[in-house]
Amino acid sequence: MQSEEHLLVDEQLITVKDPDTGKETDTVLTDIEVPAKPRCLDDEYEMVYHKPKTMVDVSMHYCPGCAHSQFHKLIMEAVDELGIQEQTIGVAPVGCAVFAYDYMNIDMSEAAHGRATATATGIKRLMPDKYVFTYQGDGDLAAIGTAETIHTINRGENIAIFFMNNAVYGMTSGQMAPTSLVGMKTTTSPTGRNVADYGFPIKVSELIAQLPGAFYVTRQAMHNPTAVRKAKKAILNAFKYQKLHKGTCFVEVIGNCPSNWKLTPVEANKFIDESMVKTFPLGDIKLPSTEDLKLLEQEK
């Protein structure tokens, strides 16, 4: 069913050229014909994709093109595919994703700023057979919550940490984050992040991969279809590996924040490709051993 909100999304910006003068003007095309029944339900169309069932069907508060919505969706797709909705408990951060529990149709706890992994520790220790994950931004996980991040992973808590690195404090409107790139202009580094005052962007994945408690560490992105597929696989792994009880699974995702980067979503994704991945190279940083993977096969 299409709601009114969805209809709004169907508005199109088109450029009309005057045949006489040749002048181009932008206009919004609003009178799009909406089929009475969504086309996907027509018999002649085959359903090839639908929103994950564990997503709540509401419109999100995220800015258009924001990576958070995509990341949420991939996590919920993984929960769907693994059929673990009943066994999964999520922990939301303080940051733009503070409302994650409005969108994820699973039991969730909203944690204090930076303390998500402590909260998750409390949950997982008492219910070791459940799947527990945190979802955190860079300010949350790598600034105010650094101690919790490191100690949770050092204890090898059997949780998944989903880390959205968008190199800014999104929620508080674009202040410098510990992951902001050198030279990146933010509201608190108006002339660009300078190393003399603030050091280099912190590479959390590389840092925590040093800890024996980290079982699986990977850095992914979501700025193009290939990246999305890889990120999805990493998320699936992070859930699956929890069954082994061998340590923390850490999935960093380089995401955009178009609003605070002052870029369109398309430009923002280009920025990831051209700049972000230079500081934060994508790929696996720590992988389970073949023996561990064999164990996982046996578990099945």
Place this chain on the structure above:
Amino acid sequence: METKLMKGNEALAEAAIQAGCDAYFGYPITPQSEVLEYLALEMPKHGRIVLQAESEVASINMVYGAAGAGFRSMTSSSSPGISLMQEGISYIAGAELPCLIVNVNRAGPGLGTIQPGQGDYFQSTKGGGHGDYRLIVLAPSSVQEMADFVFLGFDLADKYRNPVLILSDGAIGQMMEKVTFGKFKPKKIDKPWATTGKTKDRERNYITSLHIQPEKLEIHNRKLVAKYEEIKKNEVRFEEIHTEDAEYIIVAYGLCARICHKAINIAREKGIKVGMLRPITLFPYPSERLHELAETAKSMLTVELNAGQMVEDVRLAVNGKVPVEFYGRMGGMLPNPEEIVEKLENLIHNNHAI
């Protein structure tokens, strides 16, 4: 029933096990480290969870997670550590999670000293962290009460979905006394709101203290206020000693109340008609009873191990009916009973009424 000789902190820890505490998270600090030490050894024997966290900030947020999942959870610390927990406590109160927090109060401010103090009264009873909230605050004055209040604390926490604080002090925590176990049984209740995994037969559960729309937050605030009023109606606890004929009333809690009890005995021998009201719950406060006592008493003396904190609540309760004086020691120093009697006598003689 079993009677043992135990330190206050150990009695409290043992009571936690007997009261069905599922999880304890803590960080070492004198004078309460025995709680973590005792539980580190004993909890695993009962298949329970005990974890030394990286800080008090982490401890309280672990409690938040475990309590949100419906488990009996607790932490303990001493003053500086409790200060660090305040944000988390505010979240717990906002999200209405039941849990038990123990403060073995030491003297401050700052790093202060490891000796006993009551300087955390304001922090404990007026909210402590940010926003409008209250803890149910229990003030033990013996090793026995260190144990008993754990049972009571967990039950009250569950009943009201509210954090409960046991406000003890360095002396009660460290001293050894007889303590009897077996009087109480844990009363565990269902927690259908807990984050245990969304089953098909119910909507998802989420734990949060966030209500971004002011209209909704005010509704939530009102609900909390109504709950605090209910607590005030039902849960006021106090002890009275020789108040029947008392012309003078001493008000003191915790360790101070024990010292004052002795002072009262000495004063009575000298013919001074003095009694004591010992608040057991510091929130809710026994204001009504104090108000009644002010009908017959000539004056009141509040004795505390601080610069004068609870005395404000006594004055509010008495509302100007009789003079309310204050005597306090600080810095980890304790008054001796004779000192309190002298203070009482001076006030009576110099001032007629205190």
